[in-house]
Amino acid sequence: MDIFKKYDRYVMPTYARQPVAFVRGKGCYLYDGEGNAYLDFVSGLSVNNLGHCHPAVVKAIREQAGELLHTCNLYFTEPGAELARLISENSLGGKVFFANSGAEANECAIKLARKCGRDLAGGGKHRIITLTGGFHGRTMATLTATAQPEKQAPFRPLLPGFSHVPANDIVALAEAMDDSVCAVMLEPVQGEGGVHVLTPEFLQVARELTQKHKALLVFDEVQTGLGRTGRLFAYQYGNVMPDVMTLAKSLGGALPIGAAVAAPAYSDVLTAGMHGSTFGGGPLPCAAGVAVLKELMAPEFMENVRRIGNYMRAELDGLAGSGLVESVRGLGLMLAVDLHRPHAAEIVSRALEQRIILNNTSEKTLRFLPPLIVEERMIDEVVEFLKTTLNV
Template sequence: MSKSYLMNTYGRFDVTFEKGEGTKLYDKEGNEYLDFVSGVAVNCLGHCNPVIVNTIKEQSSKLMHISNYYWNENAMKLTEILCKNSDFDKVFMCNSGTEAIEAGLKLARKYGSIHGGEEKKEIIYMENSFHGRTMGALSVTGQPKYQESFRPLIGDVKSVKFNDQEDIKIKISKNTAAVIVEPIQGEGGIIPAKKEYLKLLRELCDENGAVLIFDEVQCGMGRTGKLFAYEKFGVVPDIVCIAKALGGGFPIGAMVAKENVAASFVPGDHGNTYGGNPLACAVATSVLGELIDKKIIEVNVNEKSGYLFDKLKKLKEKYHIISDVRGMGLLVGVEIKSDIKKIINTCFENKLLLITAGANVIRFLPPLNVSFEEIDKALSIFEKAL
């Protein structure tokens, strides 16, 4: 089978996977790999979780897609679960994290124009952030390497230094429609926001009539030890964008918002063809059932997080090429003073999958139902690579 027909948009490892089960992946030769990438924080219940597989089988035999000209019970059930387990009132369903970001940006600008006039459309974003690769999301991504080849981007955007209170105080104004921030910068190196900084953003947005947007595409849906990452910081934004783990491997995204902000959208303002389809919503409902009702977030994530951090910090004491261990829950970054690609490739050769986060950070993203034994095995391979 030829690889030549795929566009050259990814730097892939030289392996072709054919099957997955739990934390394990199997290539076409039958070799077993321990997966601590989880589809980049997507496969929160591991590969081919029986609950997800059975939901797909059952729902796909009933109804998969009808468009948003009609109601479907699965979408209504999913949005109710999201709102009842958060501080939000309304949900816009879509298919990916980038789509959720685009919806959030549009809603914030619409809200700004209604309540502050045509001049109120500026969006402030963080340096070192990552929000996606579509033109709107790319325009508020604070990493020039992703932007340079695609200018001009959308206008009326402004960057500020992440976690720098003085910089945001200077740059926010009455013309600011929104401030967008990742509670934990993912692609930028697994860097958590300071609680005091997020509290200040909330205060400044309130003072200036701006919308506060949290991008929880990677850090949300249980990965921090709470369903939504904002719960760990004690700051409630106006909009949260989610995706990845929401579908446990099935494509789905969502933007959740406060009632007063969500009311800015009217029919025709925004939409998509597949968003909220019965199949994706059924899968997401099943995933949330496992995460919330089976207490995977409440018990497993928090227990395994403490265990993983403790083990990694001991490795930091032992190996001086580790300069930092940081993150939250099962979103963990290990900062390395040496060549991280060499370490990741060595792990890959020894059948452990890890990826980078920024230039010098190795990212650990196991499934949220990972076992202690699987953590031990992964760290044993990682230590050998060190």
Template sequence: MNAKLDSGVTTRPVTRQTFDEVLVPTYAPAEMIPVRASGLDVWDQQGKHYLDFTSGIAVSSLGHANPKLVAALTEQANTVWHLGNGYTNEPVLRLASALIDATFAERAFFCNSGAEANEAALKLARKYAHTKFGPHKSRIVSCLSSFHGRTLFTVSVGGQPKYTEGFEPLPPGLNHIPYNDIEAARAAITDDVAAVIVEPIQGEGGVIPGNPDYLKALREICDQTGALLVFDEVQSGVGRTGTLYAYEQMGVQPDILTSAKALGNGYPIGAMLTTTEIAQHFNVGAHGTTYGGNPLAATIGLTVVETINQPAFLERVREASGKIFANLNKLAADYPQVFGQARGMGLLIGLPMADGFKGRAKDFTKACEKLGLMLLIAGPDVVRLAPALVVSDEQIVEADRLMRAAVAQFANA
């Protein structure tokens, strides 16, 4: 029986079993429950320490409980929490200005998540195409094994049937092509296509970098057909690859870019960035969201952007990336029966399992967790590392030590 106060609030202790009793079973979380964190250090209910190389799936790029973010949020919380969209606010205007100054964009739209940012981008692309070319131009092309969110629209755009099974009928007018396949793109992107959406680096699909020639070809094909090119940088953006956004390294400028995850360092925020010419097709009332542009979220977002978008900070991300890649490739060389060569960009890194260990990425991350290292997977065959961008050399060395200790047990299990 639940122990409750007079107010009806449950006072019983919460454990991992509580999850199974009270939450909708959309996740299968770890047995341990983190209760305190600082930087890349995490402690669970029993006081056990973990080194976090997940950053909340590439979210907490400035680390847990970052003092600068805590101070900014506290100051804003004592000022203005929320305003309806009948009003604007200073933090959101500052954040929009900072992103416009730092990118190709001229206009910004704010929402609460990456899925919402992609939903807004695809709605805008269809509105643009409908107005400029007519209702026949509505098809959306994306890539197989992509991931663009969990709304019915965005999960259908993502090319992974495992996420859409049982939710049919799916929205029409969507097509999927192989990633990094230029000829497939040329065949699929015809005059009826409103938008092509692509991740510069496929994250959930296995941490696969886009070939610059492929992304340049998409730009050329979109220009020829009048389709808009949308870059989903929800996971790769805000410094994760060693530049503020990955498109800067690709030599390709999208028409629309989506951002979220690290933009809020754990505070929910998403953004869609585009040009004035495209943005004008969203007139007043065409789209919106209650919390988009919230002063608290915008304050955090601005502090994150101002901190990360500095030459020295981004250079350190690239330096840390080189050290981790070197360690992982040495690990793969020492255990070729277990791992392939590391891939990715910056601090978004995938370590594929070798043929004999296909499907066992999760088993390896569980072995690491027992030793105190938190890692991710990118599908069943790839271990994913996405540490906070403030990771130190000492933490890089420690992660390597723990992975080696885990693989020695894992390979002989």
């Protein structure tokens, strides 16, 4: 039985997979069983930010795998301590909870916010506001936070205590806020929703309103974090610091890990027995995470992401200028174009035929998440493909 048939028979059909199986990856390329190279502009959905099988990450995993794979959280290990230190000292300065995925990191943030609200004002202060079009995960709490009705509908009833307001709508946010709110949770750039950048004004108002109502401001940086937008964390573009930030995706250099990072004031809200995860913060993904952060913090790495991001943005703007696409959005190397016609899935299939891996978030939107080490010639190849394909 071939791979496709086995998936068909044995794996739940929760994904619309592209008809290709990969066996190897290196840098910005994936390879199929026949040795064909595919230029990857999806990066495992912003997981392979350093490219496939980055030597420093592979080395860290190999070394750690030969020493210690797992202890559980009843004990201490050095990689967990060091990864938490690196994240904290380069972001909010408080403490970190390690989980295994973005959804789990957000579950921790949600529980932390609920606990804070309860400590302050009892059970009445429990509402969490999230934004329309946002995406926070697939567990029941994070699905409830994910204000996309079509994703929620089959699984109702959802959790109580969540409200949604349109992204960038300052008036709606102000109307929704009161002292029953324990948190506002948002992505600085909405990823799965189609790469919508939140305005600095909206973030500023969210900060002021959460302060006024003693609620937490939670930034879900699962997709925007770790260099994707051209800063280590997207919040660093503005003056607004969140109280809690969540990370996952590229944190483990392709091993599963998530993190909820709290500012010092909220670092000890969750105490022993309140939250946990058997695998969370294990030595193997944390050792990989330490290698990832060291690479991201190397001199000029982030400047280069911004430079190459600007290059790609200018090239895509060129497509809009010549009328081939409707509009361009994004920040750093998290970019999207809206097409004139709802044929984005077809463009993704055509790209695959030419061994370019692209992704669409809807029938009109193509999203680009190349590895952060992408080169100009690779961007040129993708833009050339778009020019020829969209011209017909």
